[in-house]
Amino acid sequence: MSLVNAIVGELELNVIAIDGKTMKQSYDRNDQQKALHIVTAWSSSHQLVLGQKKKPKKSNELTAIPELIEMLEIAVTLITIEAMGCQKDIRALIVKNKVDYILALK
Structure with a gap:
């Protein structure tokens, strides 16, 4: 059993995973359109996308996460974010909303 599953089971929390992805083959060389980057909030408990933000560059994931x-109206939730989201401002926003979190470093 993973650490996250143990925490979720013990505390009866909903898990929201926030992650950014570059959409494969979303670029267009003829129109000089760059690849599409999307940051998604995923509810693992409900197997449902709760929200998405489109960003022009991968580096803008840092602005999409706080948005x-x-x-989201989040309560009794555990938010997980990978290394890109390990920023003081993002952590402060999560704490301000009184939500538990796990930030993964690589």
Whole structure:
């Protein structure tokens, strides 16, 4: 059993995973359109996308994460974010919303 599953089971929390992805083959060389980057909030408990933000560059994932957190009405939740989201401002926003979190470092 993983650490996250143990925490979720013990505390009866909903898990929201926030992650950014570059959409494969979303670029268009003829129109000089760059690849599409999307940051998604995923509810693992409900197997449902709760929100998405489109960003022009992978580096803008840092601006999309706070926008997603502000968008969601979250309570009794555990938010997980990978290394890209390990920022003081993002952590402060999560704490301000009184939500538990796991930030993964590589």
